[in-house]
Amino acid sequence: MPESGEGVSFCRMPKSTELILALDVPDKAAAIAMLDRIGPDLKWVKIGLQLFVKEGPALLDAVAARGQSIFLDLKLHDIPNTVASAIRSLAGKPVGLLTIHAGGGREMVAAAAEAAQEALPGATVLAVTVLTSMNRATLADIGVDSETDEQVLRLARLALDGGAGGLVCSPQELRTLRNELGPDAVLVTPGIRPAGADLNDQQRVMTPADAAEQGSSYIVVGRPILKAEDPAAAVKAIQTELGA
């Protein structure tokens, strides 16, 4: 819970911020080549839809065998039974973090959390709040007439109430969520761009250093590393920004 002193409210922060590489490459060969180029200093790798759809669950074992922890970013969003069944299909796989969409509702989140407890003990189910590629206008397009941070907070409360172990949000909501949830909440933030980097399709962004300062548990970075001339140097530069 937030602390306050002499009328000023402030929030304690998590001890450190870890980098997760979004391994958005076409296939296993490209994935392994990229991990070889980056080397052993990277602890966390995010496998998303592009790579998982192409290679299937066996890829998880191949990456884990290299000693890296896996964030499986499937953003599951379906009726509760289907989401729970998909998670049960992952039983025994080396997954440390797994995403579902908070927008699937409380029952879906609860079914996912329960299935993960059985099938993936030790994994944290993260609920995606509002995608970092969205803003006030694109939320309005889908009929959500709220400020982005209000919608993030609404979905965050629902997801944690339903049993999610953490949240995916943009770094721009970190201050609000830390104040609300305290230092122990797992807050994972894509939408990270080193100063001067191309935003691509991201809308709600922040630099690695600022996201760390605002209390991100894990930052997720893809294209600024994958497209860099020297991905290992890009990883090192970000880790240095994080104070690692």
Ligand SMILES: O=c1ccn([C@@H]2O[C@H](COP(=O)(O)O)[C@@H](O)[C@H]2O)c(=O)[nH]1
């Ligand atoms: O709200 C979200 C949720 C997930 N992502 C994922 O993170 C990476 C970001 O990649 P960049 O190349 O650094 O933009 C990507 O895999 C997304 O699927 C997100 O961006 N926003």
